[in-house]
Amino acid sequence: MQDGLHSSNESLYQLVQTLLEVYRYESGAMQLSLEEHNLEKMIEGVVLELQPLAKPKNIKIVTDISMRPCVAICDIGEIKRVIQNFIDNALKFTESGGRITVSLEQIDGQSVIKVTDTGKGINEEDQAKLFQRFWQATSGGRYYASTGLGLYLCRKIIELHGGRIWCESILGKGSTFAFAIGKVNSAISQQK
Ligand SMILES: Nc1ncnc2c1ncn2[C@@H]1O[C@H](COP(=O)(O)OP(=O)(O)OP(=O)(O)O)[C@@H](O)[C@H]1O
Ligand SMILES: [Mg+2]
Known part of the structure; x- marks a missing residue:
């Protein structure tokens, strides 16, 4: 009960935090706190933090880091939030015994x-709608306090970082949610 x-x-x-943050971005009030950060350290930290949620579902979360150190200029708290959201979704839509690779x-x-997850996947028609406000697939049931605002x-x-976000998925096989930040259209030149 407790x-x-x-x-x-x-x-x-979490729901209130998400609503407030969406409001901050939409109103243009969001100010990124941009600094150089070590991305691999942050990723390893997030994966460690989320392991306790994966264990009871018998899902493995692993990392695949091809470059060390990998430094990027970003708002590390916000970038961490994106990865947490991706993993949170991957955990919701992957069956027991599955695998999540960051x-x-x-x-x-x-x-x-x-x-990348080995979960239920998303059909092509739905892939086009994923990053819209409040969008959730109709099948598969809704989760308590889930709003469709995460993505x-x-x-x-x-x-706002001047980056790109996308999804690749095959229905029934799994999904990859990804983003690229840095260099092209750098966030720093955008904020100046
Ligand atoms: N890894 C995934 N595998 C399959 N479907 C996914 C995955 N990630 C997202 N989706 C689909 O995209 C929808 C939108 O995701 P989003 O994170 O925006 O909202 P949510 O997880 O439903 O709610 P919230 O993030 O607010 O808790 C999900 O409801 C689900 O239908
Ligand atoms: Mg979500």
Whole structure:
């Protein structure tokens, strides 16, 4: 009972945080705090933090980091939030025994982060709608305190960084959610 209360409080707290943050981005009030950060350290930290949610579902979360150190100029708290959202979704839509891989590579001077799952996948028609506000697939049931704002907020965060966000998926096989930040249209020149 205590645990149940704690987790529903936590869900509501997260929901309010997400709503506030969406509002901040939409109103143009969001100011990124841009600094040089080590992306691989942050990724390893997020994966460690989320392991306790994966264990009971018998899902493995692993990292695949091809470049060390991988430094990017970004708002690390916001970029962390994007990865948390991707992994949160991957955990929701992947069956027991599945696998989630968080990868980091540098392509043409950009840092590219991908979260790949072995979950239910998304059909092509739905892929086009994923990053819209409040969008959720109709099948498969809704989750308590889930609003369909997670990926929309991720898009806002990456766009303000001057980056690109996308999804590749095959229905029934799994999905990859990815973003690229840095260099091209750098966030710094956007904020100046
Ligand atoms: N890894 C994934 N595999 C399959 N479907 C996904 C995946 N990630 C997202 N989706 C689909 O995209 C929808 C929108 O995702 P989004 O993160 O925006 O909202 P949500 O997870 O439903 O709610 P919230 O993030 O607010 O808790 C999901 O409801 C689901 O239908
Ligand atoms: Mg979500």
